[in-house]
Amino acid sequence: MAEQKPCRKDLLHWINIVSFAVDDVKLFLDSHPCDQDALEFFEKYQKERNCALKEYAKYYGPLTIDTVNASATDRWNWINEPWPWQEGGC
Template sequence: MCREALLEQIDQASFAVDDVKLYLNTHPDDQEALRFYEQHRDARLNLLQQYAQQFGPLTADLVYNTQCWTWAQTPWPWEKEA
């Protein structure tokens, strides 16, 4: 998957997670919303991990390389690939 398409999917999943978190603040017992949150939270994490494997971590907590700190070694998401 290309970088831009993956970033767009991450943005969409992030929006869904953030939106339902706001809803859950006022409707904490809504089981359907809780399932929606879990589903999209897991999808977002999967997408973030996929992005990190292909293009480098989007956030510092996604650095999984124990041999080298790779957080600042890859292009930032808004930078064009060389």
């Protein structure tokens, strides 16, 4: 059975949600570094964000340098794909 490609817009929306959550809790942790609940929240959503970024890179190309595939066959191929702010739909 073929793997179904996720909707690009939905995946970008999820990345924005988890990225906001991670950034927001990082600011909170600056002034509350020992808050165990905040640390657990950060770890959970940081993992979610990394998974979402990897999934996006797998189907649509990398959004961050962390998800670039450095193999010779994939050398900078994302330049030929629609950019995240361009119309792409699902």
